[in-house]
Amino acid sequence: MITATDAELDDLYERTKLDHEIIVGSEIRILIAEIRYHRRHEAELQEQLRIAQRLERIDTSLAKRLGDHIARDSELKGWLQNWLNAYSTTIFPEPDLKKATEVLKANDMTIDSLSAEMGRHILTRVIEHISRE
Secondary structure: OOOOOHHHHHHHHHHHHHOOOHHHHHHHHHHHHHHHHHHHHHHHHHHHHHHHHHHHHHHHHHHHHHHHHHHHHHHHHHHHHHHHHHOOOOOOOOOOHHHHHHHHHHOOOOHHHHHHHHHHHHHHHHHHHHHHO
């Protein structure tokens, strides 16, 4: 980083005007102009660098969170599939819903209330499982 002040650069510029070697003076004048140009743009470049670094941190964080969600989704699907397999039709054959309706009616119940209770039970278990995560 160039630490010369503008006054020091101006002084250097004035001294090169007095120098008898025009080529060396011209090269120094070009370097001084480049230093001034870069000094003006240094703050802007630093801000762009800070923004790029922040975006990189955000990108890394989002990638990790996405990976966590994918892993959690996969785990939840596996858990649900295991639960579904536990109640397979080979173990629990499909019921005759017509007969079940008659049996329930004879005992002052309905197939709808039984279905609603099963739905609540299943969803409660799924929500409990998700909440533990």
